[in-house]
Amino acid sequence: xxxxxxxxxxxxxxxxxxxxxxxxxxxxxxxxxxxxxxxxxxxxxxxxxxxxxxxxxxxxxxxxxxxxxxxxxxxxxxxxxxxxxxxxxxxxxxxxxxxxxxxxxxxxxxxxxxxxxxxxxxxxxxxxxxxxxxxxxxxxxxxxxxxxxxxxxxxxxxxxxxxxxxxxxxxxxxxxxxxxxxxxxxxxxxxxxxxxxxxxxxxxxxxxxxxxxxxxxxxxxxxxxxxxxxxxxxxxxxxxxxxxxxxxxxxxxxxxxxxxxxxxxxxxxxxxxxxxxxxxxxxxxxxxxxxxxxxxxxxxxxxxxxxxxxxxxxxxxxxxxxxxxxxxxxxxxxxxxxxxxxxxxxxxxxxxxxxxxxxxxxxxxxxxxxxxxxxxxxxxxxxxxxxxxxxxxxxxxxxxxxxxxxxxxxxxxxxxxxxxxxxxxxxxxxxxxxxxxxxxxxxxxxxxxxxxxxxxxxxxxxxxxxxxxxxxxxxxxxxxxxxxxxxxxxxxxxxxxxxxxxxxxxxxxxxxx
Amino acid sequence: xxxxxxxxxxxxxxxxxxxxxxxxxxxxxxxxxxxxxxxxxxxxxxxxxxxxxxxxxxxxxxxxxxxxxxxxxxxxxxxxxxxxxxxxxxxxxxxxxxxxxxxxxxxxxxxxxxxxxxxxxxxxxxxxxxxxxxxxxxxxxxxxxxxxxxxxxxxxxxxx
Numbered sequence: 127x128x129x130x131x132x133x134x135x136x137x138x139x140x141x142x143x144x145x146x147x148x149x150x151x152x153x154x155x156x157x158x159x160x161x162x163x164x165x166x167x168x169x170x171x172x173x174x175x176x177x178x179x180x181x182x183x184x185x186x187x188x189x190x191x192x193x194x195x196x197x198x199x200x201x202x203x204x205x206x207x208x209x210x211x212x213x214x215x216x217x218x219x220x221x222x223x224x225x226x227x228x229x230x231x232x233x234x235x236x237x238x239x240x241x242x243x244x245x246x247x248x249x250x251x252x253x254x255x256x257x258x259x260x261x262x263x264x265x266x267x268x269x270x271x272x273x274x275x276x277x278x279x280x281x282x283x284x285x286x287x288x289x290x291x292x293x294x295x296x297x298x299x300x301x302x303x304x305x306x307x308x309x310x311x312x313x314x315x316x317x318x319x320x321x322x323x324x325x326x327x328x329x330x331x332x333x334x335x336x337x338x339x340x341x342x343x344x345x346x347x348x349x350x351x352x353x354x355x356x357x358x359x360x361x362x363x364x365x366x367x368x369x370x371x372x373x374x375x376x377x378x379x380x381x382x383x384x385x386x387x388x389x390x391x392x393x394x395x396x397x398x399x400x401x402x403x404x405x406x407x408x409x410x411x412x413x414x415x416x417x418x419x420x421x422x423x424x425x426x427x428x429x430x431x432x433x434x435x436x437x438x439x440x441x442x443x444x445x446x447x448x449x450x451x452x453x454x455x456x457x458x459x460x461x462x463x464x465x466x467x468x469x470x471x472x473x474x475x476x477x478x479x480x481x482x483x484x485x486x487x488x489x490x491x492x493x494x495x496x497x498x499x500x501x502x503x504x505x506x507x508x509x510x511x512x513x514x515x516x517x518x519x520x521x522x523x524x525x526x527x528x529x530x531x532x533x534x535x536x537x538x539x540x541x542x543x544x545x546x547x548x549x550x551x552x553x554x555x556x557x558x559x560x561x562x563x564x565x566x567x568x569x570x571x572x573x574x575x576x577x578x579x580x581x582x583x584x585x586x587x588x589x590x591x592x593x594x595x596x597x598x599x600x601x602x603x604x605x606x607x608x609x610x611x612x613x614x615x616x617x618x619x620x621x622x623x624x625x626x627x628x629x630x631x632x633x634x635x636x637x638x639x
Numbered sequence: 640x641x642x643x644x645x646x647x648x649x650x651x652x653x654x655x656x657x658x659x660x661x662x663x664x665x666x667x668x669x670x671x672x673x674x675x676x677x678x679x680x681x682x683x684x685x686x687x688x689x690x691x692x693x694x695x696x697x698x699x700x701x702x703x704x705x706x707x708x709x710x711x712x713x714x715x716x717x718x719x720x721x722x723x724x725x726x727x728x729x730x731x732x733x734x735x736x737x738x739x740x741x742x743x744x745x746x747x748x749x750x751x752x753x754x755x756x757x758x759x760x761x762x763x764x765x766x767x768x769x770x771x772x773x774x775x776x777x778x779x780x781x782x783x784x785x786x787x788x789x790x791x792x793x794x795x796x797x798x799x
Contacts, residue, residue: 178789291693292643295650298686302657302679309664309675316664316675317657340735347731347762348724514762515772518755521735522780526747530790535743542739546732554642572678579672 146183147486150190151493157191158198159505160516161208162346165195166452170334171523173459174530181464182479186486188460192453193245193436193487194494196396198505200237200429204230205506213396213432216404220417220424227420230360231502235367236422237429238498240378243371244430245491247382248389248437252444253484256473259445262599263470268581269593272574273603275567278392278448280610283560293560296551300561303328304568311576323536330565331459332528332541337558338456339524340545343517345552360503367499374426377407385431389438392563395451396432403431437487443468444480447570452559458566463531640704643697650690657683730761746795751777 157168168191176184199214204221217237224233266274279301283293306317307327318324371378381403388399407427408414417424439450447469449455461468472480497505528541548558582589593600661679671677734757741750756773760766784790 175784175788175790289643289693289696291689291696292646295646295686295689295693298682298689299650299653302682302686305679305682311673312669312675314664314675316661316679344728344732348728512764512768514759514764515768515776517731517762518758518772519776519780521731521758522738522751522755522776525735525738525742526751526780526784526790526792529742529747529793530784530788533791533793535739535793538739538742542735545735549728549732554646556646576672576678580670582672584671 140180140182142180143183143186143482143486146179146187147190147490148493150187151194151490151497152190153187154191154194154196155198155201155494155497155501155505156508158195158210158214159201159508160511161202161206161210162342162513163516163520164211164338164342165192166338166456167342167520168195169453170331170338170456170459171520171527173331173334173456173463174527176460177463177530181461181466182482182486184460184464185457185479185483186490188457189436189440189483189487190490190493192457193433193490194497196433196436197238197241197245197429197494197498199432200241200425201234201502201505202509204233204237206509211396213400213435214428215397216400216428217425219404220419220421220428223418223420224422224425229420231362232367232370232422233420233425234502235499236370236425238495238502239367239371240374240426240429241433241498242491242495243378244382244385244432244434245436245494246488247379247430248386248434248440249484249488249491250437251386252437252441252487256441256445256480256484259441260470260473263446264474266470266599267593267597268574268578269590270597270599270603272571272578273600273607274446274448275571275574277603277607277610278567279560279564279571280607281392282563283557284610284613292556296556296558297560297564300564301568301571303333303561304330304565305572310569310573323534328540328565329531329534329537330562331463331531332537333544333565334456334459334562335524335528336541336544336546337548337562338452339520339527340541341548341552341558343520343524344545344549346513347517362503370422371426374423377423377426378430380406380410381427381431382434385434386438386441388431389435389450390442391438392442392448392450394435395439395453396435399435400428400432403427433491440483440487444472444483445470448567449563452562455559455563455566640697640701643693647690647692647694647697650686650693654683654686654690658687727761731758734758734761742793742795744795747792748777748781749795751780 153168153172154165157163157165169188172188172191176187179187195211196213199209199211200217200221202208202210203214203218204225207218207222209215209218221233221237224230263274279297280294283297284290302317304327306324307315308325309316315325384403384406385396385399388394388402389396404417404424404427407423408417411417411421411423413421413423435451439454441450443449443454443457447458447467449458458468466472466476466479524541524545525538528538529535531537551558551561578589579586590600594604658680661676661683664676664679669675734754738750738754741753752773755776756769759769759772764772781792784792
């Protein structure tokens with residue numbers, strides 16, 4: 127492996143990059159600490175704003191939001207018993223009881239240190255694994271690239287809540303949306319219904335802002351108007367968390383490994399990682415009865431796992447171009463906006479950027495550790511911001527942010543249409559994440575599929591057989607795709623999402639009792 | 640279950656429409672792989688199968704549920720959002736559409752002033768708060784985009 131890759135992070139010496147990285151971390155903590163706002167929404171709304179920045183500054187700012195938001199969900203989980211982001215759901219089980227005992231600062235301290243350590247662990251994994259996977263991926267043929275992209279979409283459909291059929295429907299509609307515009311091989315216009323604006327296709331950043339920004343706000347607005355003033359616990363600074371976390375190194379290592387693995391699976395994300403890590407901790411703990419009653423082990427397991435996911439998700443994004451979760455899927459937009467394509471070629475053409483991303487991610491984890499330990503009590507005050515003001519501001523940002531992509535009011539209409547579509551999908555219980563991934567990966571899939579068809583010259587079966595007999599990667603990818611598509615037929619419930627939600631329900635029921 | 644049935648039927652309808660609409664892309668003269676309608680038609684075909692599968696699964700579930708109905712306890716009542724919630728979303732969606740249209744005509748600043756006044760009112764704040772929100776949000780967003788991110792805000796077709 128070429129270790130000199132990681133000496134090329136000189137971009138980070140640029141003051142502009144440092145400033146935007148800090149801004150990203152602060153925005154991430156704000157987004158994460160406020161229930162109802164998620165990293166997905168934050169990143170999707172802010173992508174257009176990065177247009178005028180350098181690629182390094184832009185991507186590190188968004189990574190700052192991603193990593194810090196994953197951590198900051200623990201602040202509201204501790205103080206008001208509501209996870210700030212879905213991935214902090216398991217943190218609530220132990221952090222809130224700890225706050226009830228007057229130890230809110232201690233709980234936030236453990237969450238902060240565990241999150242940072244989990245994140246740093248995942249950065250090391252990213253640094254080690256990504257170049258290796260990328261070097262393998264460079265040898266992929268068009269059939270294998272098609273299969274990788276298709277596997278990404280099918281596994282996201284499989285993991286999404288609800289039935290896999292609905293996940294696949296969402297994914298295939300996304301693939302159809304991706305065909306709008308000029309045909310990549312013949313330049314014939316397709317699915318444009320005569321609109322000139324659609325000739326260059328649907329702007330997928332506008333689609334993402336609609337599906338994740340506007341839709342989430344609609345869902346927030348629908349839930350409740352109540353903005354009752356809440357009594358917050360006093361948050362004292364807790365540097366003793368370092369000492370406490372020292373005794374939890376086993377929990378942290380195990381949960382971080384779980385986080386990285388789950389993070390690398392397309393579509394799984396921090397919520398599932400924290401649930402799986404928490405369940406493992408409950409199984410392996412010497413005092414399982416204390417979990418759910420304010421145990422530091424529970425907080426450390428959940429928080430280290432959900433932050434370790436970030437490195438896992440970035441590993442597949444950078445090396446294969448396949449995002450590990452919804453946030454990294456959206457982050458592809460930032461790469462594209464700056465003329466970059468995530469995937470193995472990034473390691474040969476833009477190794478300085480990859481280097482800056484890896485080193486920058488490590489710095490981001492240290493930054494939110496510092497901000498979290500020193501500033502949690504100030505960030506906690508954000509919980510007093512009235513919802514109507516917050517929702518209005520975000521909707522206005524969605525409009526102007528979408529316009530900023532290419533100064534087009536048509537893009538704003540697209541954003542609005544996808545916002546309404548996303549709300550409708552949510553009401554009809556159809557997952558949105560698979561659609562977003564398909565819109566992004568669609569062009570890559572079609573291009574590789576049709577290139578492979580051209581090469582096969584009509585002999586599809588013969589070409590598949592030739593690929594399979596000469597290249598083990600094709601066999602692996604075909605097996606993975608087949609397993610993902612066939613598995614739901616042989617099991618009554620989904621392996622991850624439904625078991626996970628059943629586990630959370632059980633934990634909450636136990637807590638009520 | 641009713642939702643899944645609707646989802647299935649809508650998917651089938653969409654797939655049939657796309658299948659026939661995609662046929663208009665091909666003007667002939669292309670090889671099999673080059674045919675621009677090939678890929679969308681293939682996707683439409685898979686969507687048709689998925690939609691049919693969803694309808695079939697739902698009908699099967701419904702049949703099983705009817706058979707088991709007598710033996711099982713009634714399902715838990717779902718507690719969804721209150722009906723006013725949906726009305727609120729409709730009002731905000733209408734305000735947002737209005738915001739986009741007005742932005743297109745007279746530009747962002749006037750449209751944002753109106754939207755940022757109207758939206759908080761719909762969401763339950765007082766008029767005084769709405770005026771403060773409207774002024775402050777418009778100024779903050781315009782300054783942030785124009786000066787900080789160097790992105791011009793839309794001026795509208797009337798102002799140019």
